Amino acid sequence: MDAFYASVEQRDNPEYRGKPLVVGGLPEGRGGVVATASYEARKFGIRSAMPSKQALQLCPHAIFVRPRFAAYKEVSQKIREIFGRYTDLIEPLSLDEAYLDVTNDKLNIGSAIEIAQQIKQAIKDELNLTASAGVSVNKFVAKIASDIKKPDGLTFIGPSSVESFIENLPVEKFYGVGKVTADKMKKQGLFTGADLKKLTENEMITQFGKAGAFYYRIVRGIDDRDVQPHRETKSMGAEDTFAYDLTGIDEMYAELEKIAKTVHDRLLRYQLKGRTITLKIKYSDFRQITRSLSLPNCTDDFDSILNTSKNLLAATDTENSRIRLLGITVSNFIPVETKSIPPSDQLRLFDI
Numbered sequence: 001m002d003a004f005y006a007s008v009e010q011r012d013n014p015e016y017r018g019k020p021l022v023v024g025g026l027p028e029g030r031g032g033v034v035a036t037a038s039y040e041a042r043k044f045g046i047r048s049a050m051p052s053k054q055a056l057q058l059c060p061h062a063i064f065v066r067p068r069f070a071a072y073k074e075v076s077q078k079i080r081e082i083f084g085r086y087t088d089l090i091e092p093l094s095l096d097e098a099y100l101d102v103t104n105d106k107l108n109i110g111s112a113i114e115i116a117q118q119i120k121q122a123i124k125d126e127l128n129l130t131a132s133a134g135v136s137v138n139k140f141v142a143k144i145a146s147d148i149k150k151p152d153g154l155t156f157i158g159p160s161s162v163e164s165f166i167e168n169l170p171v172e173k174f175y176g177v178g179k180v181t182a183d184k185m186k187k188q189g190l191f192t193g194a195d196l197k198k199l200t201e202n203e204m205i206t207q208f209g210k211a212g213a214f215y216y217r218i219v220r221g222i223d224d225r226d227v228q229p230h231r232e233t234k235s236m237g238a239e240d241t242f243a244y245d246l247t248g249i250d251e252m253y254a255e256l257e258k259i260a261k262t263v264h265d266r267l268l269r270y271q272l273k274g275r276t277i278t279l280k281i282k283y284s285d286f287r288q289i290t291r292s293l294s295l296p297n298c299t300d301d302f303d304s305i306l307n308t309s310k311n312l313l314a315a316t317d318t319e320n321s322r323i324r325l326l327g328i329t330v331s332n333f334i335p336v337e338t339k340s341i342p343p344s345d346q347l348r349l350f351d352i
Contacts (some may be wrong), residue, residue, distance in 0.1 A: 001131045002151035004096035006038040027052040029243040055215035082122045091227045101227035118159040138223035143175045162221040167194040193219045210299040238262040240329025245284045259328050260306040279312040280327035298334045
């Protein structure tokens with residue numbers, strides 16, 4: 001989807017249309033971070049994960065709104081219903097991204113490009129939103145292709161073009177290559193896929209660890225990962241970044257209670273119980289720690305989750321701490337029948 005959260009807000013609120021809109025934490029107080037920005041805001045250099053205060057400096061007349069996740073989830077479900085008309089092999093990555101394998105399409109259309117066009121048109125007609133699609137022979141290329149002509153784009157990379165496409169791709173455009181890895185590659189004179197292709201597999205692994213083996217195959221257009229409509233859930237959690245640093249234990253406990261309630265509700269919704277409870281703490285200086293405890297039995301009980309989290313917090317140095325974020329995660333689940341769980345906060349053939 002194109003600037004998903006911001007696009008939903010502009011669709012639902014006419015006064016935001018055509019204006020630079022930022023969805024995320026507000027810049028007041030210590031300030032939060034940008035979840036997404038409208039294309040009008042992006043022209044000023046505003047990007048996801050940027051501090052809201054910095055976004056405000058770049059565009060003083062930007063409009064800031066808090067996310068409405070319930071609204072986004074509702075729209076996301078409708079988008080997936082549209083996907084389901086064409087294939088049952090859908091692998092959601094987030095609220096606004098999914099892989100679809102349309103090798104065997106339900107409507108016997110016979111063309112991945114035509115299916116992508118129809119899905120894009122249905123999203124536009126029924127939801128008044130735009131999506132961009134990448135059509136190719138595997139996940140990696142489809143994912144990259146989906147970003148090429150945003151917004152409202154459709155890019156096809158055919159089998160005969162895959163290898164040359166990847167050879168000309170800047171390393172920072174490789175899905176999974178972050179800024180640190182990209183900088184490391186460039187310092188070694190590796191600027192494009194063609195440069196990476198010159199390295200042997202052993203050299204790749206030596207330089208980049210386990211990811212090196214993946215890069216070695218990818219630069220040759222090899223990606224055999226299947227679209228997985230049912231991915232096993234390993235953990236369930238929630239976290240919150242606060243407008244102001246927490247300094248008192250009582251206010252920390254109060255925030256933990258809210259987070260624990262969210263985790264508890266999610267566990268009940270997906271009928272999950274776990275043994276291990278993990279507390280995440282991020283301090284005002286951005287130092288981050290986690291503390292975990294495994295219980296004798298699996299639980300989805302609110303009091304157990306909250307009290308364990310409180311005890312883990314109390315075991316840290318809270319008296320002299322300023323905390324900007326707290327999070328709770330439950331893991332080590334009872335084996336249950338695999339469920340298709342929508343992610344909280346792209347198809348072997350194409351990527352929306």
